[in-house]
Amino acid sequence: MRAALLLRERQALTEASFVELVIWRVPRRVPGSAHDFKYSLALVAHGRCVLRYDNEAGKGDHRHVEGQEVGYRFVDLARLQADFWADVDRWEAEQ
Numbered sequence: 001m002r003a004a005l006l007l008r009e010r011q012a013l014t015e016a017s018f019v020e021l022v023i024w025r026v027p028r029r030v031p032g033s034a035h036d037f038k039y040s041l042a043l044v045a046h047g048r049c050v051l052r053y054d055n056e057a058g059k060g061d062h063r064h065v066e067g068q069e070v071g072y073r074f075v076d077l078a079r080l081q082a083d084f085w086a087d088v089d090r091w092e093a094e095q
Contacts, residue, residue: 001027003026005022013049013092016046016048017043017044019044031057051087053080
């Protein structure tokens with residue numbers, strides 16, 4: 001099995017912010033993760049990444065919020081995207 005791109009999307013939120021979503025199904029689990037997906041979901045505002053969910057090799061599933069890295073409990077792709085969008089909504093409400 002080869003890696004398969006499941007989602008690659010970029011959405012403008014405002015003139016100064018956008019989200020970029022990339023999800024792959026990979027043939028082998030990313031070290032540190034217990035599933036066969038590789039992902040990066042990011043919110044960029046004014047040229048700076050202010051929120052990112054990813055599963056970097058060796059670190060497993062985690063998220064970055066304003067420079068802080070915290071663990072993330074991956075359940076499935078639907079929950080991953082719902083959690084990300086909830087954080088985006090919270091960030092937007094604070095702006």
